[in-house]
Amino acid sequence: MSSLILPDWPLPAGVTACSSTRHGGVSLPPYDSLNLGEHVGDDAQAVARNRQCLVTAAGLPQMPLWLEQVHGTRVLTLDGQTPEDLRADAVYSNVAGLVCAVMTADCLPVLFASQAGDEVAAAHAGWRGLCHGVLENTVARFTAAPENITAWLGPAIGPSRFEVGAEVRAAFMDIDSAAAAAFTPHGEKFLADLYLLARQRLQCAGIFRHLWRVIVAQ
Template sequence: MFKADWPAPLSIKTAISTREGGVSLPPYDGLNLGSHVNDRPDAVAQNRQLFRQQAKMPAEPLWLNQVHGTNCVVLDQTDFSMGPVTADASATKTKGLVAVVLTADCLPVLFCDAAGTQVAAAHAGWRGLVDGVLEQTLAQFSDPTTVMAWLGPAIGPTAFEVGAEVRLAFIEKDAKADAAFVAVPNKTGKWLADLYQLARLRLNACGVSQVYGGGFCTYTDSQAFYSYRRDGQTGRMASCIWID
């Protein structure tokens, strides 16, 4: 487990899990926090408890049913009594509510405002990113120019190979996105995509100038991170944020 490295107010707390530790057996070996990947439910429950204790969270994270969409729920206005709510981002101004997203190559993005009065977490795979999940999350903040963002562990720009249709989808929304793609040698129509650069472009366009993190690669660091593209059947990491 580690924390976001950014100049957030002291009231803002974060916790990002790795695959290390935990009780899950192969192929989920380690601290799998995803309940939807066919791991043993008792192992996932134990891992979640271990993670929560290690991170000293004030409450159980409010887990989402993520669908690669753009919906952002406001935690204090959403009923979680029946289990996970379908969304790919969540935001709150309430102290002690823990926003969380699960990933294993997709990009987790954490947000807070300069005053430390509001936080959010978003799950941004390429589909969510191109469709506007970061914009929908920032819409929960009254002034995006006061918001800072942290980019968590995702598949890196040397490993994320995509087809021409993915590149085109981004460029149709923003011509500047072309700079985030590099043609793969000897593979016609294949491109390496930089999720971190694509996210920064979207955030900057919304007025968010303070963007931190990035530089991870879930695909190449098999010791620290789960990677769906690398392993197929695998676990999930969690990125959490709350107001203390």
Template structure:
């Protein structure tokens, strides 16, 4: 193993009954440009090394019986992890009320979001890139809870910050066509705009009366900790995992 294992854990008012963390790039077996704890099999990395990296992750999942991996497509589908697994894994969000079943999403600039209810009997992991945010992935995840959204707490995991996320006016207009309130999250930059994914996600969740935490990292800027597709192009993926003990 090339480096000590390092993970990012949420700072939020949730007890130790619920476990959650986002992995970093530190601690695995992958070689450049995937060094070193890449968990994705679809990015061109050596599959043997990726499987070794996943075995490290599995060793960190205390009492977990299954990880609900998804085939992420930048959509809005949110699926349930049941006793028999996930029926249609082509989705960008997964939730469960079962103990010892882990919900997981992979990212390398897009925003990973954890949800947990205050009773700590329901958890979810969501992959929210700009397409998912525009199309309503967070709203779909909140709706999947099926009860009062005020019961939910959210944590925004490591994503690209507004300082480095450059988009065109076409993307900006998609957001503004849904809510003029999102205008403040776009700042002119040369002939384009810098977009604040954290700010947009926070607004959307707080509008539904969720308590929101996190949003303190930048995958692009913190190269020693995180993979970044915008920064590197060919790169690995982190995993954000949450489960009920």
């Protein structure tokens, strides 16, 4: 099984991107096998080996700086120095050779690149962060105009599986009534389409170049 998913998008020269799968690591069940999170109870040495496996498989220039994700909207800017506060749910950089990375399970990873290839970002978009503006905050870090930024929507829980309460729908509707299209009644709850919600937010931020096609690496 492949350990990488490659975005099928028109990346500029010098920019590479990927998403890992759960395959290709050393963690034992229930973390099998390429678990990258230290916060879920997995063996720390296994996580360290998995992270190195990712660096090698993806050909990354260095180990990513792993965020302390809190389902918020803070965006961390990487400049080559190690920041004191790693609590953030998105990361941006305009420094060549730096890696922007987020960890997701059911939540939606969104990768960004300027057409010039001199700015990149990654955002962790769970429903809370998505609702409260993590994508908009990420776009705001770019000096490139929104029409010159491409976003890729990575693997996440699908609209037929993501069940939420009425309060989640109401939170999105309070911001944009168009969000109603992303919620389908399901008994006393709703099924939510994270992809549609993300596309709506990206369009409101001026980004219309958003893709979700993938190539599964061998």
